[in-house]
Amino acid sequence: MTDFALTTPSVLLLLPLALLPLVVSAQRPQSYPSIDDLEIDPLSVALDWALRIAGAIAIAALILGIGGLHRLGRTIEKTGEGAHMVLLIDRSSSMDNTFAGRAPEGGEESKSAAARRLLKDFILRRDHDLLGVAAFSTSPMHVLPMTDHKGAVVAAIDAMDRSGLAFTNVGRGLALALDMQEADTSPAARVILLVSDGAAVIDRKVQETLRAAFARRPINLYWLFLRTEGTPGISTVPGPGEEDTPQAMPERHLDKFFKSLGTSYRAFEAENPEAVAEAIAEISKLERSPITYHERIPHDDLKARCFAVALAALLVLLAARLAEVRLVPATEET
Amino acid sequence: MTARAKTAAPLPVDLPYRIVWKSRALRQGAHRSVQSGAGGMFRDLATLIEYNDPRRIDLRQSLRDPFETLYVRRFEEKSQIGVAMLLDVSGSMGFHGAARKMALAAELAQVFATAVRRAGDTFALYAADDTVREGLSVLPTRSRAGEADMVAALRAFVPARRGAAGLIDAARRVGRKRNLVLVVSDFLLPEDQLEALFEVLSGHDVVPIRIADSRESAALPSWGLVELADLETGRRRLVAMRPALRAEWQRRYEARRSFFRRLAARYGREPFEITDAIAWDRLGAHLAAGA
Numbered sequence: 127m128t129d130f131a132l133t134t135p136s137v138l139l140l141l142p143l144a145l146l147p148l149v150v151s152a153q154r155p156q157s158y159p160s161i162d163d164l165e166i167d168p169l170s171v172a173l174d175w176a177l178r179i180a181g182a183i184a185i186a187a188l189i190l191g192i193g194g195l196h197r198l199g200r201t202i203e204k205t206g207e208g209a210h211m212v213l214l215i216d217r218s219s220s221m222d223n224t225f226a227g228r229a230p231e232g233g234e235e236s237k238s239a240a241a242r243r244l245l246k247d248f249i250l251r252r253d254h255d256l257l258g259v260a261a262f263s264t265s266p267m268h269v270l271p272m273t274d275h276k277g278a279v280v281a282a283i284d285a286m287d288r289s290g291l292a293f294t295n296v297g298r299g300l301a302l303a304l305d306m307q308e309a310d311t312s313p314a315a316r317v318i319l320l321v322s323d324g325a326a327v328i329d330r331k332v333q334e335t336l337r338a339a340f341a342r343r344p345i346n347l348y349w350l351f352l353r354t355e356g357t358p359g360i361s362t363v364p365g366p367g368e369e370d371t372p373q374a375m376p377e378r379h380l381d382k383f384f385k386s387l388g389t390s391y392r393a394f395e396a397e398n399p400e401a402v403a404e405a406i407a408e409i410s411k412l413e414r415s416p417i418t419y420h421e422r423i424p425h426d427d428l429k430a431r432c433f434a435v436a437l438a439a440l441l442v443l444l445a446a447r448l449a450e451v452r453l454v455p456a457t458e459e460t
Numbered sequence: 461m462t463a464r465a466k467t468a469a470p471l472p473v474d475l476p477y478r479i480v481w482k483s484r485a486l487r488q489g490a491h492r493s494v495q496s497g498a499g500g501m502f503r504d505l506a507t508l509i510e511y512n513d514p515r516r517i518d519l520r521q522s523l524r525d526p527f528e529t530l531y532v533r534r535f536e537e538k539s540q541i542g543v544a545m546l547l548d549v550s551g552s553m554g555f556h557g558a559a560r561k562m563a564l565a566a567e568l569a570q571v572f573a574t575a576v577r578r579a580g581d582t583f584a585l586y587a588a589d590d591t592v593r594e595g596l597s598v599l600p601t602r603s604r605a606g607e608a609d610m611v612a613a614l615r616a617f618v619p620a621r622r623g624a625a626g627l628i629d630a631a632r633r634v635g636r637k638r639n640l641v642l643v644v645s646d647f648l649l650p651e652d653q654l655e656a657l658f659e660v661l662s663g664h665d666v667v668p669i670r671i672a673d674s675r676e677s678a679a680l681p682s683w684g685l686v687e688l689a690d691l692e693t694g695r696r697r698l699v700a701m702r703p704a705l706r707a708e709w710q711r712r713y714e715a716r717r718s719f720f721r722r723l724a725a726r727y728g729r730e731p732f733e734i735t736d737a738i739a740w741d742r743l744g745a746h747l748a749a750g751a
Contacts, residue, residue, distance in 0.1 A: 165708070
């Protein structure tokens with residue numbers, strides 16, 4: 127344990143003063159004709175040393191307290207199960223509707239509220255994940271960089287409570303999520319969890335960029351598709367006569383694009399909160415690869431404890447002082 | 461006399477002392493002596509030839525003698541004696557409890573010096589700690605000249621040295637002639653030194669005067685922490701005083717005292733003990749008893 131440190135190390139020069147009580151007694155000496163032939167009393171000797179040591183402790187603790195003793199904050203590397211995950215959340219206005227596709231009223235829960243609730247549960251259950259949050263609608267928003275602060279992530283997800291914006295621009299959102307993953311160089315498993323209630327056409331040029339990015343390193347991609355009742359799903363095959371174009375069926379084509387990336391990819395289609403919960407549980411089960419994570423131990427100020435120790439030692443000395451009796455009452459001394 | 465403002469009784473001007481032995485001194489004084497002379501108690505008859513003093517011819521005895529020898533009455537001459545005070549000024553005499561031991565010793569010296577001068581005897585003071593302190597000592601004298609200086613020096617003296625081994629040397633200085641020797645000390649000497657001291661003084665009439673203080677034994681606190689500093693060695697010791705320890709200390713103190721009393725009784729007079737204040741009338745009675 128070498129991580130103790132002082133704010134003002136120069137006070138250590140005073141530390142030899144702590145030896146003073148071992149040499150000099152704090153009690154007032156009282157002359158006595160002869161103590162040599164009086165037997166040594168073990169209790170008195172023990173008490174004497176206890177008081178001397180208390181004095182030394184008091185001085186040492188005060189000096190360390192004045193010097194600002196603290197333990198340095200540090201990070202410990204640990205291994206656990208988890209992944210580095212970017213939550214990419216759709217903030218388009220349709221997320222504020224219920225799964226039935228209308229504005230929530232009464233006890234109904236909007237898609238975003240359900241997703242938020244379940245994601246928060248999910249995050250809190252995953253101890254060692256490194257999480258980042260990004261949102262997208264018309265343009266992507268960098269909400270929170272990769273962090274292990276669960277509180278910050280939960281707060282970031284709560285912040286999604288604001289009413290959504292107009293469009294869904296999946297491509298740029300994904301690019302942002304990839305960027306966030308790119309910045310992280312550890313060998314942990316990488317996950318992008320895309321939560322959205324619809325898809326959009328991804329620009330051809332953006333598609334190429336994404337394809338290149340996904341090819342560079344393996345990233346597990348999960349698409350949690352919050353499907354509104356009655357809208358086309360991921361696996362909806364166009365009927366005869368219907369157009370099979372990304373513009374007409376963006377979900378199907380996005381899915382096809384993801385599958386073509388050659389990365390590990392799974393889509394979950396959820397039409398109610400229960401299905402969302404199941405999907406999240408499934409993801410949680412899948413992402414169990416070993417991960418090295420850093421645990422931060424915060425800077426620990428030991429000043430107060432030093433002063434508390436000094437106070438305790440001084441109280442002992444004070445008690446001894448109050449217990450002192452004089453052979454000759456002070457009033458008679460000249 | 462501000463120093464002794466606390467002691468209520470004024471110092472006595474005279475302190476009678478008596479001896480049961482006979483002085484061999486030629487000089488006239490107030491004590492019984494082996495010298496024959498004019499005054500004092502009748503001792504015996506001697507022939508005029510033996511004792512050539514026709515003024516004291518005992519007519520009755522001379523007439524009764526069939527051989528017509530002339531007899532002369534002989535009387536005991538009163539002689540002086542030497543009085544010496546051996547004063548322990550070792551560190552332990554610096555104790556200041558209920559009274560200052562050194563102040564008591566100075567009072568004793570003052571009163572004895574006066575009393576001895578008035579009785580016409582010589583007074584000597586030998587002060588000693590580990591050696592004889594020449595500065596405090598007074599050679600045998602009948603004069604009052606140095607008296608005030610002696611008392612002042614004793615009052616001002618702060619004992620510091622350890623051990624009272626010098627008392628034995630001082631005792632040798634008293635001389636061979638039988639003296640009345642007052643040994644004033646707290647008698648906290650090691651037992652062998654104490655024995656040696658009494659051995660050296662065995663030719664004298666020794667009156668041990670022990671100065672004790674109630675605060676060093678009887679009036680010790682029952683409870684509490686006391687940091688004691690030995691007056692002689694300077695050593696310190698923290699003592700957690702409690703009734704059991706106090707009783708133990710008092711037991712030891714008494715054991716020491718009784719050893720001293722036994723020793724004193726073997727070599728001479730019973731010791732006179734002073735605790736906190738000098739009871740002058742008791743001291744006078746003690747000295748007048750002579751034994």
